Amino acid sequence: MANLMTEMLKGTLEGIVLQILSGQPAYGYEITARLRANGFTDIAEGTIYALLIRIEKRGLVDVDKRPSEKGPPRKVYSLNALGQDYLNEFWRTWSFLAEHLDQLRNGGSR
């Protein structure tokens, strides 16, 4: 059975990660941990890595590889100008959706 949250995250998870990166640069493992701390306990690690590669290919983030004291080198992602534009667009779309859903929920379907 498909999970409701799984489907709802499609499209929004990307914005969530970009928003996190807009605060400060971060690497994958850190982002996953931050998400979990933030209540999104069920998001798989692999999902985040795949997403990061995707937004990197789209040129929304810059990457800086630096050695870690523990384990393999980290890939530190930071939001660039294009990413910021995309993030703004994301929030505009989200606001539209959230507004209309609220409206629909409160009987305002007429």
Added chain:
Amino acid sequence: MANLMTEMLKGTLEGIVLQILSGQPAYGYEITARLRANGFTDIAEGTIYALLIRIEKRGLVDVDKRPSEKGPPRKVYSLNALGQDYLNEFWRTWSFLAEHLDQLRNGGSR
């Protein structure tokens, strides 16, 4: 380039349609028209029909076929008890997501 809204609708469009049906029974064409009137101008007709068939197969709605004065017979969908449960669950999930996104947006990522 993938549309932001398209991806964001995944998972939520289903809830939107169920919410519309919770007010009163409706048929596909009508639902499409209502969505368009509600600001969702870019939702394709085919999408709604596919979605309706899906939720019918899952047993979330009951179907009543009745002749139309214009064109082929309408398939009138109405929300049943299982659908209502699912809708409640949908709103709970949505609220969680909306809350956490708001929190994240207002610098509350720490």
Added chain:
DNA sequence: ACTGGTAGATAGTAGCACTAAGTACCGGAG
């Protein structure tokens, strides 16, 4: 030597919205 925590990559799967094309029915314009 082994376990556990840190860090990332990837092949395969399922679900969803979209595109595009079609069927079917009817009324009115030409």
Added chain:
DNA sequence: CTCCGGTACTTAGTGCTACTATCTACCAGT
């Protein structure tokens, strides 16, 4: 009478996204 436009529904195929599962790699402590 034929054609067009509006109503109403169907369906095959596509692309994108999150998930599962598994793998590599590095290091510290026992």
